[in-house]
Amino acid sequence: MIVKFKVFRYNPSLEKPYYSEYELEVYKGMTVLEALNEIKAKIDSTLSWRQSCRMGVCGSCAMVINGKPSLACQTQVLELKSDEIIIEPLKSFPVIKDLACDLNNLFRHHTSVKPYIIRKDLEETTSPDSEFIQTPEELENYLQFAYCIKCGACISACPISQSNEEFLGPQALMSALRYIYDNRDDGFEDRLSILDSPNGCFRCHFAQSCSYVCPKGVDPAKAIQYLKREIVLYSLGIKKKKKLAQTQKLGEKLSEVPEKYKYPEFTLSKPT
Numbered sequence: 265m266i267v268k269f270k271v272f273r274y275n276p277s278l279e280k281p282y283y284s285e286y287e288l289e290v291y292k293g294m295t296v297l298e299a300l301n302e303i304k305a306k307i308d309s310t311l312s313w314r315q316s317c318r319m320g321v322c323g324s325c326a327m328v329i330n331g332k333p334s335l336a337c338q339t340q341v342l343e344l345k346s347d348e349i350i351i352e353p354l355k356s357f358p359v360i361k362d363l364a365c366d367l368n369n370l371f372r373h374h375t376s377v378k379p380y381i382i383r384k385d386l387e388e389t390t391s392p393d394s395e396f397i398q399t400p401e402e403l404e405n406y407l408q409f410a411y412c413i414k415c416g417a418c419i420s421a422c423p424i425s426q427s428n429e430e431f432l433g434p435q436a437l438m439s440a441l442r443y444i445y446d447n448r449d450d451g452f453e454d455r456l457s458i459l460d461s462p463n464g465c466f467r468c469h470f471a472q473s474c475s476y477v478c479p480k481g482v483d484p485a486k487a488i489q490y491l492k493r494e495i496v497l498y499s500l501g502i503k504k505k506k507k508l509a510q511t512q513k514l515g516e517k518l519s520e521v522p523e524k525y526k527y528p529e530f531t532l533s534k535p536t
């Protein structure tokens with residue numbers, strides 16, 4: 265089957281944007297990323313985009329395919345059921361060239377919400393000699409939100425991010441909740457001023473397009489609603505005190521872990 269690929273082209277230093285059209289014989293199982301590689305190898309070596317893993321893990325190949333922000337390596341050409349496929353760069357980000365965007369804004373907002381474990385017992389955090397205990401149920405609490413690969417598809421789909429680059433956006437807000445829901449973290453108050461700022465979570469109007477396009481099933485729209493609830497409960501003074509993860513010294517037996525999670529004869533020892 266022959267499919268026409270209409271690809272957005274732009275080189276900010278040289279020209280106005282335009283579309284290039286390429287016709288390609290496609291086969292069952294061919295992804296949009298493979299089609300782009302074939303176009304580059306056989307038809308037009310000047311086409312640019314980003315890719316790395318080819319397996320939906322690195323997040324590099326996010327682009328807008330037939331109007332939907334998607335991973336090119338996870339999108340099968342034949343499943344699009346169209347003899348014309350339009351490929352464009354992610355919205356909400358400046359274009360560097362063709363399909364490659366400048367994602368600095370994603371990482372700026374991601375960094376601003378302190379996406380790491382914050383503890384009050386600083387000594388244990390900086391010079392650890394123990395591990396923080398976490399049960400499978402406690403892991404389950406935030407696991408869905410830890411699957412984010414920072415591809416930017418949700419930000420491209422978000423109408424607020426498209427019109428306001430200072431809005432923290434679905435990726436960063438969801439990341440904040442991922443840590444707030446982690447029983448090893450005690451950083452809710454450290455993140456509060458940015459999350460509850462004019463460009464924080466209350467700017468989201470819950471259109472849910474971020475969750476609709478997320479290729480990893482993370483559901484950032486749900487995370488943002490949970491985040492709003494946490495902030496409202498805190499403001500009303502009725503947020504429950506979080507039970508933080510206990511530490512377990514290296515070399516000690518996991519005596520405080522419930523029986524069902526214990527390995528039979530397992531003890532931790534310091535690496536030599």
Ligand code: SF4
Nearest residue numbers: 412413415416418478
């Ligand atoms: S939440 Fe989903 S769409 Fe957004 S950056 Fe993470 S993986 Fe990509």
Ligand code: SF4
Nearest residue numbers: 422468470471472474
């Ligand atoms: S739910 Fe919020 S973050 Fe997601 S697309 Fe809508 S406005 Fe943007």
Ligand code: FES
Nearest residue numbers: 317318323325337
């Ligand atoms: S190339 Fe890594 S997610 Fe597509």
